[in-house]
Amino acid sequence: MSDEMKANGTELAKAYEPAAIEEKWAKYWVAEKLFDAAVDGAGKSFTMLLPPPNVTGRLHMGHMLNQTEMDILTRWHRMRGETALWVPGTDHAGIATQMMVEKQLLTEGTTRKEMGREAFTARVWEWKRQYGGAITDQMRRLGASVDWSREYFTMDEDLSAAVNEAFVRLWEQGLIYRGAYIVNWDPVMQSAVSDLEVESEERVGKLYSIRYVLAEGEGSIVVSTTRPETLLGDTAVAVNPGDERYKALVGKMVRLPLTGREIPIVADEWANPEFGTGAVKVTPAHDPNDFAIGQRQGLASISVLDKTARVDLPAEALGANAEGETARARYQGLDRFEARKLVVSDLEAAGLLVEVKDHAMAVPVSQRSGSVIEPRLSDQWFVKIQPLADKAIAAVKEGHIRFTPEMYEKTYFEWMGNIHDWCISRQLWWGHRIPAWHCASCGGITVVRTLAMACSKCGSKELEQETDVLDTWFSSGLLPFTVFGWPATRPEMAKFFPTDVLVTGFDILFFWVARMIMLSTHFMLDVPMEDGSVRGLKDAVPFREVYIHALVRDADRQKMSKTKGNVIDPIDTISRFGTDAVRFTLASMASPGTDIAFSEERTDGYRAFANKIWNAARFLLMQVERGGEGGYRARVGVVAEGAPLETRWIVSRLGAVAGEVERALGAYRFDEAAAAVYQFFWGEFCDWYLELVKVRLDFSSAGKAETAVTLNALVTVYEAALRLLSPFMPFITEEIWHGLYGALGEQVPAKSIALSRYPLAGDFVRDESAEGDIGLLQELIVAVRAVRKEMGVPEKEAAPVRVFGEAGGLAGRHADMLAKMARVSGVEVSAVALEGAGVKRAARFEVQVVYERVVDVAAERERLEKEIAKLEKVVASSEKQLSNDGFLSRAPVHIVEGLKKQAGEMGELLRKAREGLAGL
């Protein structure tokens, strides 16, 4: 140790520099594999699954909040002696990843189609190997205490095999079907997407009224539509059966404008007489409602748009006349929006456009590509969801899964109750290819776990594998058991399943949380028993609790988005404030129900907190060293009984705070837990205890019991506080913890503070009387400081005080404390009420600062008048209540007694204040 360092009394660097210590410990934790959870680990298990970020992802504040909360929970449980397992992994994110690589190809002047499927997927794998670790590298930097040995990727071989297994089982159970249905089609991705991947945008569109002329005889019918271009694929006009205006027309044929094809007028309940003209054109291939009408009325479906949403007119779309050929020449190949313009102008030219008006409408937009969704008739694979949903609803209804905040249960039930079959096929190349083979000779479908050799229907060997891949959420929905080896039977299932809690944002409540519940409760999950047998778990929940956290917004409460340019990069914030400070900020602001407006000012405040912890350590080490020089050896241990008052107090407070943290974390109140440790550490330990021990510690001569006890208490309490803080601020606590033991010349009790024991309320002796006494002394000290300030006593000048009342004796006994904390040069305990200037009166004492300088009478008068006004209000309201018979007879005794006591005290204060004012 250099002399300079000795002078500082510490081996800790003089200033708190988060960057260096954070990098060091992050590497250490990973290298030492401290957070790998053994399947035969001690104690009960605590398991969580990281919501797998997209492999293409970069860490954003939402991840950081999510991971901070999960890390706090994991570290907390681990320190409680449980085998804590937090499983990390990444999602192959079909659409996002494919788009990213396609974009890259574009810059190289090639496309996915040019490359072909095999070369393309090879290319994506290559991309994944090269860049796919970005987000997990960021997690390592955050110190997320995950078990890296169990890291998975959703397209790993074993997970892919599990996906096939799940698919095959559902197929065999008749819960997967394939068929031609209207789906949400993304013309950019050229794939179906699920309902959840579609957002609706409010836009002002147009409502067009178009005249369809009767094929025979006079007359016409006017239909209303927002999508005139689809009339090319109309197969009927529908009117409400009860609509008198059109009764006579039902059954007649009309000539479709532009193509001249003839279609019938049908009666269908769907047509709303109130809307538009009450007559609706029916395009079964391009609208889900029309599709339903088509089914009911036995209408044909004619697709007139291709995969890219360009007009593609099949023969049946055209009338058997010259008009048809003209139409094909005019519209074929046009983009749907171009086609709309042309169709409208052609209709206008033909005199068939009756009216155009603005119309507010919800346009479906693809979440991924941003393009307008085109409802499209196509062959897709679906999961028959109702049977799964029923079980998933029951699991929550019966209390096997609990939501926090509770209100999300309602959201969950609401969605589950109105669920539609799940379209699981995607026309992509990146993903789990559906394990189904189409037979070239009989057209049958063969679904097998591995490779189909022959058609299961006709035995033909002419098979071709389905080209579609599965929705990304299909595989992630299986994760709670596939990460533990399902369908194989591994001991992990017994130890770690079900997981304890799922921590996530509400945005993936339906995408992921609901799917996991449905899939987990559906499949039979095998669990190995101790005697070697296997038990099948039915209706198993994937997790017992779901904690839904808030959304992180920017300081102006705006949603962060790339387009707005208000995205706060956590890595950038971390580099400026330190990981611990950012973590603490997120934890502090994570109150349930409201979104987090991330503020840098707040983060800066918690950086100051980290600095406070750091400097407290430096102070502590200085005392340890001074103690050593004076023959005192400090040790972390149990605080001896009969310790001085302030030590009994801080130990008692520590126990109380440990209890509060325990309660808060158990209820996912990260904010309350953080507030409790913050307030304790800064407001009690630093502001009071560290100041008070300065009086107590006396190293000038050896063998003083008080000094020895206090020195040990100091390091003992501080060490416990570090452990208490550790889940919230793992880096700084780790650094100081090692430094502290080093300075004490002791071996650290564990390789990491994260592997030490978490402080529990019961570890510390509660001492009500010490808390009461210190509480009173604090009140007294604050009063003296205030009076001194009011009187203008110079900071450095000490002045004697007189104390009257309950605090008198205590003040007399602890004059040294008053001297240190409030520059009191002497305490005179008065037997009579105090008179004169510089008096402050509280409920349990009066204190007077004896100082010759004249008080500012005007200022004093103003202060007293203010105080009197305040007291009068309180007294009046108490008296009113106390004179109320209803209150006296109905309120509980302790409330009445409490109020009486308070009224008495306040009345007394009021009397004294008035006296004081009169005496000025």
Add this chain to the structure above:
RNA sequence: GGGCUGUUAGCUCAGUUGGUUAGAGCGCCUGCCUUACAAGCAGGAUGUCGGGGGUUCGAGUCCCUCACGGCCCACCA
């Protein structure tokens, strides 16, 4: 259209089953370089708890209503 949710100090937010003077951080004002920390210490000011009505001995808290936000879900052309 249905559902959920919010409105508390200048700002960001806490406030347990209704119960004694509604809190914190930041900011603001005043004074301190008190050798752990000026990223600090001490003191101080600031609220008709969105409006109105009701229940109750008692309402920031429960009910109704109004106003203004936010979010989710939804197949009305």
